[in-house]
Amino acid sequence: MLKKLGAVAVVAAAISVAVSTTAWGSAKGPDRVSAAAAAKVTCGKVRTIGVAAPLTGPAASIGVEQLHWAKYWAARWNRKHKSARIKIVSGDTQLGVDTAFAVKVAHSFASNSKVLAVVGPAGSQEVVASTSAYKGGSLGFISGSATRISLTDGHTDGNRIGYFYRTVPNDGVQAPRVANYMIKTLKWKRVYIIDDQETYSQGLADGVQAILKKNGVTVTRDSISQQASDFSSVIAKIPANTQGVYIPWQLAPQAQAFGQQLKAAGKSHVTLFGSDGLFSPDWKIAGSYDSFFPVSPSNATVLAYVKAHNGNGEYFGSPSYVAAQVDTLAITKACTLGHGKTTRAAVRKQIAKMKLKSSILGFPVSFSRGGDLHSPATFGIYQIQKDGTFKPVG
Amino acid sequence: MIATRQQRLGNFAGLGLVLVAWVLYAVYASPTQGWTFFLQLTVNGIILGSIYALIALGYSMVYGILKLLNFAHGDVYMIGSFIGFGVLSVLGGALSPAIPVVLLVLCMFAVAMIGSGVLGLVIERFAYRPLRNAPRIAPLISALGVAFFLENSALLLFGAQYRNYDGYDLISFNGIHIGGPTGVFVSYLGVIVISSSVALMVALVALVRWTRFGKAMRAVSFDREAAAMMGIDPDRVIATTFFVGSALAGAAGVMFGLVYSQIYHLIGFIAGLKGFTAAVVGGIGSIPGAMLGGLLVGMTESWAKGYLNGNVADLVVFGILIGFMLIRPTGLLGTPALQKV
Amino acid sequence: MAEATPPPSAPSATQIGVDSWVTESDERRLHRAGAWGAVLRGWERLPPPGKLALVTPAIAVPFIPIVSSGNLFNYGIFILLYALLGLGLNVVVGFAGLLDLGYVAFFGFGAYTFAFLSGTHHEKGHVFTHHWPAELSIPVAIVLCGVLGLFLGSTSRRLLGDYLAIVTLFFGEAFVVFTNSADPYGVTNGSNGLANIDPLKFYAFGQHLTIASVRGYYWFLLGCVIVVLVVLHFMSESRTGRAWKASREDPLAAELMGIPVNRLKITAFIFGAGIAGLAGTVFAAAQTGAFPQNFSTQVLILIYAVVILGGVGSLTGMLVGAAVIIASNQVLDSTSPPNLQRVLFYAALIIGFALMFRSSWRKLAVVAASTVALGFAAHAIASAAWPRGVHGSVTSGGFLTGAIKHWVLLPTNPGRIADYVYVLVIVLAVSLTQLKGWWRVALAPFVFVFTAFLWENLLIQQPAVTRYVLFGALLIVLMAIRPQGLFGTARVEIA
Structure with missing residues (x-):
């Protein structure tokens, strides 16, 4: 027995030495991922953009809108630029099922040498999780919905300066807007805040909670997992005299179930207040409020989109249109500068320098060093009507 | 199946200890939240528990007769809730039902129960019957395969988006406050769920105790070979047991949809685990035990969600299961089985 | 595969552990005529290390030169990873005959431990920064997984058969729930997972050695698989291995023969857990992250599919099973070409x-x-x-x-x-x-x-959903038709 174990140990040691030498050798050899990252790509007639969005799963309604808008941009662009067409490849991040899918999508974009820039991912936690993969592939990625403040500060959730940009104002704009609306317009004195334990939700809930507290509002904070379906115990904790419940969540069907269970607990007099993640037809508890990205429904392009989609605005996806627009323009510029060849790094450089005088969102687009919008308009406040539509109220 | 007097006393002592511990904990925690909160959680727990009890019955009956852990049972429950949702959508949806609400709800229950019952029959026939005499590891793995198959079939057919029953729009009358406007609130929907669950269990007890099938079932679970020699067809009895257990799970699925509104293809797995815990806590193989276990697990979960944290509740339930398995695998009302060599 | 083959002179002799149909099927196989029969006979004569030596490169080598790094990641790395996981699970299920349905938790625990020891994380206001070199953090992760395996394995002292399966299943689920949402200190960062993980960095021989490329991970994993294969081969032929099989076939008789059955069960758990932990560390580094659903039941079913298809108890089978299951799993992924x-x-x-x-x-x-x-x-x-x-x-x-x-x-x-x-x-x-x-x-x-x-x-x-439907069906069909898998030995349980 001992003799055999000794033999095993010797063999194991020999093999591990061999393996580590091989690994060392290969580590010094050409690295395919960074090869894809550094490689000069011939631009050709078709350039590829990756769109990472939740196309299935509980957040599918918003992800599909993002893909629709990105494709709408590509269709409009391709009509005029036959020799520099844009191709969209999509990756399903399954927001609300698992963050790992976003990482998988990021890896597949990073190793696909045709992809020059990315739109997405949708959720802030997905941005945090997939940063290493995008950085490893030297890809720039522009999210049309990730609003957590610290994504762009370069240290709190990791450093992604020069890689990550977003075409929505961040929660530094959203939180005060929501809190002030609660205090000044709704005149709430007792608010119950429930986050869904995701990076995005916690950040926004913290922000609103701080401002409400400073203004003398009684705030209770609670939290429930994104996977939960029984809310009855949390609802039992909500005091009967609470005026509003703030739910900065990402999954609209969950908000719908929460509203239903609120009714079941005899607390239908309590008003719900959601955030941008819930701006979806899946949430239809009449009387609830919701804050949402700036959009300009009167913009000619937006009107054309609505007309092309049977009167369905799908506004959640409109910042992704701008993200696809920025990606496309940056790729085109980089291709021109590189005389028909470019690299992902060159595209990122062009994204950083991007200046759009106007956009379908109703304001000019250019980015700070961290990747935030320079001139953000503020968030709109909407109320859900009896027929399930969102009506702007402030 | 026959417990001695001493064992029964032991069972009741164990049950009493558990209850006393919980009530003590509630007394300890109540000053911060008030008794109303405790009672509200208890009511919520009973609603949840009556759903778990129905799931647990299926587990318990199948284990009692086949000594098989039917991991696919939770997914039968999930399919049941989707069938109920299908009926609801075909008949106009929650906001504009095409037929009277009472009739609609009855229809949902009936179709879901028959549908899941038939599904249970099919599963038994094709996944478990060929393995009746195989090593015991084989049907367990087959059961895992069935669970996986059903979950992903549902994903394929119904999609990954969540569906909402919107049960409170369907049953628009609301509920009653007990003890003033800030008192405990019981929704009528909750009352419907609890009472229909109790009705189903009573029917089941009657079935097992007083019908020929019940007698045959008890005989087969006691000794399959001896029962076969007495002219009972074990295959038929086992199939019927699967039908009944799965139908109960289907009813539980509809109840879940009505009360908690949101269903999707993954609700079955965790619910199955909780139902299984209930079966073990009550004593696997025992029908009254499954009901008792369901209620205890439901209430524990609700209390844990209320007093501790929504996320820890699942861990608490799993912990209870592991604890029972290690310390008292026969559960509260079960009888110890000797391993035959 | 270590079972004695029946003497050719007495094909109808009843053997404990091998049923008559299998005995005869071996006979039939060996007497088949033609070229195919010759190949089969040659294969049968080869000692197990020889078989492995033939099979391993056949699976591993074709991937190296021809594929892009994306494909090497999706196919090469995942096949080796699941081969490793299958080998570990094989110790518990195949050698010792214990149905461990919480196995995936060890995989996850290894990944999270590595992520925690070699990475920077900000959670709930705390900052965890440890940048341990991989030659330190990998063994620590393996040992911690082994300790966890000891803990879970010790329940097998009291529990038999399917009761053990249940407890381990709940253990696995509890791990997912814990990492997903129930961790009070925020070490696992909830459903957001841990993302800032170092690549495998060794400080061997005073040299900094970083495995950053997909190819590097591939070689490293291949090395791990070979080491584990060799160790397990000797293990299964050793006193411990034979004692495992004895206690698998009949624990009561084994106990009577003086074999310490309980201790052996726990040893099997520890071994399996350690191997899963090793797989977890490499996985976390290669994926640059660890997320709760990476360790869900879905993954458990994949590992079981590998083990069952390959053949419980067979080492060669694990490699073949992993290659077949994971290659079809990745081909049917939504990102691969539909044709x-x-x-x-x-x-x-x-x-x-x-x-x-x-x-x-x-x-x-x-x-x-x-x-x-x-x-x-x-x-x-x-x-x-x-x-x-x-x-x-x-x-x-x-x-x-x-x-x-x-x-x-x-x-x-x-x-x-x-x-x-x-x-x-x-x-x-x-x-x-x-x-x-x-x-x-x-x-x-x-x-x-x-x-x-x-x-x-x-x-x-929806190929990604289809594949899971197919794997579920595969488990059911295999159990009904050929429970011993491709390379396993059929056993008849003595009731």
């Missing part, structure tokens, strides 16, 4: 039918001919009676487009029809298994045609 998926699907379908009718060439020919005829006939009838039924387009068809266009019905808007056909196909497939003789031949073409219809109209849009 490849189509080819794989039809190939599997045809192989399945061929195996079903393998006993009679005549029947097979009849089925093949009538299947082809039925497809064209259905197409002709439909184009006359129901034109909408043939005017759909082929989903990203490659070289098969023409054939499919004229053989499979493609409605312009399949919608509900495809859903009903799904249920119908299940019913038909199930009845196919019940029918015998020429009835089966009569039904088979319909099953084939409907399955093709289903694939073209529904499944090809």
Whole structure:
């Protein structure tokens, strides 16, 4: 027995030495991922953009809108630029099922040498999780919905300066807007805040909670997992005299179930207040409020989109249109500068320098060093009507 | 199946200890939240528990007769809730039902129960019957395969988006406050769920105790070979047991949809685990035990969600299961089985 | 594979642990004539290390030069990873005969431990920064997993058979719940997972050695698999290995022979957990992250599919099982080209039918001919009676487009029809298994045609879901037809 174990140990040691030498050798050899990252790509007639969005799963309604808008941009662009067409490849991040899918999508974009820039991912936690993969592939990625403040500060959730940009104002704009609306317009004195334990939700809930507290509002904070379906115990904790419940969540069907269970607990007099993640037809508890990205429904392009989609605005996806627009323009510029060849790094450089005088969102687009919008308009406040539509109220 | 007097006393002592511990904990925690909160959680727990009890019955009956852990049972429950949702959508949806609400709800229950019952029959026939005499590891793995198959079939057919029953729009009358406007609130929907669950269990007890099938079932679970020699067809009895257990799970699925509104293809797995815990806590193989276990697990979960944290509740339930398995695998009302060599 | 083969002179001798059918099938195999028989006999004579030496490079080498790093990541790394996981699970299930359904938790625990020891994380206001070198953090992770295995394994002292399966299943679920949302200190960062993980950094021989490329991970994993294979091979032939098998076959008799059954069970758990922990560390580093759902039941089922298909108790089987299961898993991923998926699907379908009718060439020919005829006939009838039924387009068809266009019905808007056909196909497939003789031949073409219809109209849009349906079905079918898998030895339980 001992003799055999000794033999095993010797063999194991020999093999591990061999393996580590091989690994060392290969580590010094050409690295395919960074090869894809550094490689000069011939631009050709078709350039590829990756769109990472939740196309299935509980957040599918918003992800599909993002893909629709990105494709709408590509269709409009391709009509005029036959020799520099844009191709969209999509990756399903399954927001609300698992963050790992976003990482998988990021890896597949990073190793696909045709992809020059990315739109997405949708959720802030997905941005945090997939940063290493995008950085490893030297890809720039522009999210049309990730609003957590610290994504762009370069240290709190990791450093992604020069890689990550977003075409929505961040929660530094959203939180005060929501809190002030609660205090000044709704005149709430007792608010119950429930986050869904995701990076995005916690950040926004913290922000609103701080401002409400400073203004003398009684705030209770609670939290429930994104996977939960029984809310009855949390609802039992909500005091009967609470005026509003703030739910900065990402999954609209969950908000719908929460509203239903609120009714079941005899607390239908309590008003719900959601955030941008819930701006979806899946949430239809009449009387609830919701804050949402700036959009300009009167913009000619937006009107054309609505007309092309049977009167369905799908506004959640409109910042992704701008993200696809920025990606496309940056790729085109980089291709021109590189005389028909470019690299992902060159595209990122062009994204950083991007200046759009106007956009379908109703304001000019250019980015700070961290990747935030320079001139953000503020968030709109909407109320859900009896027929399930969102009506702007402030 | 026959417990001695001493064992029964032991069972009741164990049950009493558990209850006393919980009530003590509630007394300890109540000053911060008030008794109303405790009672509200208890009511919520009973609603949840009556759903778990129905799931647990299926587990318990199948284990009692086949000594098989039917991991696919939770997914039968999930399919049941989707069938109920299908009926609801075909008949106009929650906001504009095409037929009277009472009739609609009855229809949902009936179709879901028959549908899941038939599904249970099919599963038994094709996944478990060929393995009746195989090593015991084989049907367990087959059961895992069935669970996986059903979950992903549902994903394929119904999609990954969540569906909402919107049960409170369907049953628009609301509920009653007990003890003033800030008192405990019981929704009528909750009352419907609890009472229909109790009705189903009573029917089941009657079935097992007083019908020929019940007698045959008890005989087969006691000794399959001896029962076969007495002219009972074990295959038929086992199939019927699967039908009944799965139908109960289907009813539980509809109840879940009505009360908690949101269903999707993954609700079955965790619910199955909780139902299984209930079966073990009550004593696997025992029908009254499954009901008792369901209620205890439901209430524990609700209390844990209320007093501790929504996320820890699942861990608490799993912990209870592991604890029972290690310390008292026969559960509260079960009888110890000797391993035959 | 370590079971004694029966003496040729007494093929009908009853052997404990090997049933008579298997005994005879070995006989039949060994006496088969022709080239195939010679190959089989040669294979049987080869000692196990020789077999492995043939099989491992056959699986590993083709991936190295030809594939892009994306494919090397998706195929090479995942196949090796699951081979490693299968080998570890094989110790518990195959050698010791314990059904461990919480195995995936060790995989996760290894990944999280590595992420925690070698990475920077900000959670709930705390900052965890440890940048341990990999030669330190990998062994620590393995040892911690072993300790966790000891803890879980010690429950096997009290629990038998399926009770152990339940407790371990709940343990695995509890791990996912804990990492997902119930961790009070925020070390696991909840459902957001841990993302900032170092690559494998060694400080060996005073040199900084970082494995940052996919290729590097591939080599490293290959090394790990070979080391584990060699260790397990000697292990299974050692006193401990034989004692494991003895206590698997009959714990009571083993106990009476003086074998410390309980201690052996726990040892098996520790071994399995350590190997899973090793796989976890490499996985976390290669994925640059650890997330709760990486360690969900889905992954557990994949590992079980590998072990069951490969053959419980067989080391070679784990490699083959991992290659087959994971390669088809990745081909059917939503990111891989649809036409490849189509080819794989039809190939599997045809192989399945061929195996079903393998006993009679005549029947097979009849089925093949009538299947082809039925497809064209259905197409002709439909184009006359129901034109909408043939005017759909082929989903990203490659070289098969023409054939499919004229053989499979493609409605312009399949919608509900495809859903009903799904249920119908299940019913038909199930009845196919019940029918015998020429009835089966009569039904088979319909099953084939409907399955093709289903694939073209529904499944090809969701290959990622389809694969899980297929794996679920595979487990059920294997259990009914060949529970010992490809390379396992059939056992008869003595009740």
